[in-house]
Amino acid sequence: MEHIELFFKSIFIDNMVFATFLGMCSYLAVSKKVSTAVGLGAAVIFVLAITVPLNWLLDQYILQEGALAWLGEEYASYDLSFLSFIMFIATIATMVQLVEIVVEKFSPSLYNSLGIFLPLIAVNCAILGGSLFMQSREIATLGLAFNYGVSSGIGWFLAILAIAAIREKIRYSNVPGPLRGLGITFIITGLMAIGFMSFGGMLTGGDEEVKEENTAQVETAKEDTKEELANNTTINE
């Protein structure tokens, strides 16, 4: 159940492109044709499925506070989480290179379709974003991390496929001059994002974050009033 919920949540509700704007650069640059969009989308799913679980292991056994406990008692107090950016990006860059070599060796046909996109992917924010959000959302198990990687990849794939299809069609429409190309793509993406927001109520997981935000706001408001009160009392005294 947990798996199914995370799966649909990552594809529709927390869609990488429409909810968190990850991987927008390649999303805008490579969405002129459906065939290239499919290639890049597939490569993103593939790389996310490998790097998110790998970075989960790194985070769990090396970087987190107390993660080094398996080395022995004296290491239990270490907190290396400030190193997570450099570790994650190094993992991603090397994995991408490794995947490129392996795919080239064993499946030349797959390499021909994915190959040119792989180097692009090392610097795609969707990949690093996947790992960073995996860390900040505290995904609990390796299985869930793999699930999160695959499903956010699928969400990204859907988004780029949809915009590429729309851009192929819009070529035949009479778009106002200054909006042609980039401008209209932005606005269409915005409209698509509004559409995707309607998935927000699909799972119970959808409205949890809103509640959290509200309580956080209330708490800060309370703190503010407390401070004001404290100030007032000191002034009165």
Added chain:
Amino acid sequence: MAKDSRLILDPLGDDNPITIQVLGICSALAITAELKASIVMTISVLFVMGAGNVVISLIRNIIPSKIRIIVQLTVVAALVIIVDQVLKAYSYQLSKELGAFIGLIITNCIIMGRFEAFALANGPWRSFLDGIGNALGYGLILIIVGFFRELLGSGTLLGFPVLGDPIAKTGLYSIGYENNGFMLLAPMALIVVGIIIWVQRIRNPALIEDN
């Protein structure tokens, strides 16, 4: 000297990293619901780009071209860790709000893009100017978007209420004005940037693309 000043001025206008070069869109959209976050992001990117461009430009002749992406990523990641730690130390609340997006400066395409396009081929001083110029051009768009989204979305600027008090119905609210909460949501960021691109291309028709 005139050429050097162009390095700074061009990215602010007709060679803007966001609206023309299409680099660094992700963070421009994600963190611009508030003006303050936009300004902090601008300063962070300014630091990372200025310093990163100089470092890459200094070592450009000794990087083997096959592994240059990994080298570049390592340089950027180290600089971003500095920014992240400084933010955590001096402004913890804000660093919580920006969350993963500080880390995502690493893969902000604007940085890699300028490394590849400029710092690998030019000396440190010109690379520094190019980095500063592009970061400012990026920041300009961030601040415009952040300004409109915060003003129309929550009626405040930098947290100060500028349109009156929505609960006590003072200022603009007394004549029936309402905040447009929609501006704070993700889709409106895209549409605001779309409109900026539109306005810019109306003013300079040479930038209009083919369909």
